[in-house]
Amino acid sequence: MKIGIEPLTRDAFAPFGxxxxxxxxxxxxxNNGSTIRYHDLANVQTDAExxxxxxxxxxxxxEYPLDVQLVERHPKGSQAFVPLNDRPYLVLVAPxxxxxxxxxxxxxxxxxxQGVNYHAxxxxxxxxxxxxxxxxxxxxxxxxxxxxxEFYFDDPYPILSL
Ligand SMILES: NC(=O)N[C@@H](O)C(=O)O
Ligand code: NI
Numbered sequence: 001m002k003i004g005i006e007p008l009t010r011d012a013f014a015p016f017g018x019x020x021x022x023x024x025x026x027x028x029x030x031n032n033g034s035t036i037r038y039h040d041l042a043n044v045q046t047d048a049e050x051x052x053x054x055x056x057x058x059x060x061x062x063e064y065p066l067d068v069q070l071v072e073r074h075p076k077g078s079q080a081f082v083p084l085n086d087r088p089y090l091v092l093v094a095p096x097x098x099x100x101x102x103x104x105x106x107x108x109x110x111x112x113x114q115g116v117n118y119h120a121x122x123x124x125x126x127x128x129x130x131x132x133x134x135x136x137x138x139x140x141x142x143x144x145x146x147x148x149x150e151f152y153f154d155d156p157y158p159i160l161s162l
Contacts (some may be wrong), residue, residue, distance in 0.1 A: 001056065002065075003068075003092075003105055003106070003107040004107070004108050005090070005107045005108065005162070006107065006108050006109070007108070007109060007147050008091060008108040008109060008110045008111070008114055008116070009125035010024065010080055011091075012106075012108070013091075013108065013116065013145075014070060015095060016093040016095070016106070016116075016119065016120055016122045017042070017043075017078065017093075017116060017117045017118060017119040018042035018080075018083055018116070018117040018119075019041060019114055019115070019117075019120045020041045020042050020080065020106070020114065020116065020117060021113055021114045021115065021124065022038045022113075025038040025039070026038070026039045026040065027039060027066075028157055030147040039117065041117075042067040042078070042080055042113075042115075042117035043078065043117065043119065043121045044077075044078055044080070044117070044139060045078040045118060045119060045141070046076065046077040046078070046099075046138075046141040046143075047076045047077060047141070047143075049076075049143050049144055049145065050076055050077055050141040050143035050144075050145075050147075051139065051141070051142055051143055052077075052139060052141065052142070053138075053139070053140055053142040053156070054137065054138075054139055055137075055138040055139075056084070056135055056136065056137055056138065057081070057127055057135070057136045057138050058133060058134075058135050059089075059127045059128075059129035059133065059134050059135075059136060060129065060133050061128075061130055061131060061132065061133070062127045062128065064130075064162050065162070066128075068102075068105065068125065068156060068157055069093065069152060069153060069156050070125070070150050070151060070152045070153065071092070071093075071094055071100055071105075071123040071124055071125055071151050072123070072124065072125075072126065072148055072149060072150045072151070073096070073118075073120075073121050073122060073124070073148075073149050073151075074120060074140065074141065074147045074148055074149075075121050075123070075124045075138060075147065075149060076118055076120065076141050076143070076145060076147040077120050077141025077142075077147060078118060078119050078120055078139075078141070079117070079118045079124075079138065079139070079158030080115060080116065080117035080118070080128055080137075080138065080139040080140065081115055081117075081136045081137075081138055082114055082115035082137040082138075082139075083110070083112050083113075083114075083115065083134060083135075084134075084135040084136060084137055085112065085132075085134050085135055086105030086112035086113065087112045087130065087131060087132065087134050088109055088110060088111050088112055088127070088130055088131075088137075089110050089112075089127070089129050089130050089134060090107060090108070090109060090110070090125075090128035090130060091107070091109075091116050091124070092105060092106070092107050092108075092123055092124060092125035092128060093105070093106050093108075093109050093122055093123060093124045093125075094106070094122075094124075095122075095123070096109060096121040096122060096123070097123075099128075099151065099160070100123050100151045100153075102153060102157035111154065115137075116136050117139075120141075123151060130162070138141070147149075
């Protein structure tokens with residue numbers, strides 16, 4: 001069984017987190033009218049013991065069709081990915097919960113102008129670059145304690161083809 005790949009929209013992604021893009025975003029002029037501020041695009045979450053990190057992930061594309069072996073979640077905070085090379089990439093998520101059913105997996109094609117912010121606890125596949133090594137600005141939670149739960153499927157599920 002293959003997952004269908006959906007276009008990434010705020011509404012479709014709402015159960016999993018935020019879409020970071022200018023389209024449809026609240027915005028207003030600042031800097032004496034020379035700059036548009038696209039305001040409050042994502043809910044950055046961290047626990048009291050953590051702090052917010054700004055990172056860059058340089059991701060190498062995996063082999064496709066992809067055997068989805070695992071998803072992971074970060075219970076202590078959100079994790080945002082913003083593409084820096086204007087290249088599309090894949091987002092693979094599943095609803096919060098203690099286990100993941102393969103049938104609950106959702107795949108989205110993100111454009112090079114769209115970032116995503118996984119809310120704390122959202123199951124997701126590690127970053128899925130396409131076509132070429134791609135850089136992502138990543139905003140997530142740093143600090144003490146384990147903040148990465150992994151869930152492995154009994155069988156690679158499902159084949160994700162492009
Ligand atoms: N492990 C790590 O920092 N990366 C993953 O969380 C990911 O979502 O790519
Ligand atoms: Ni992650």
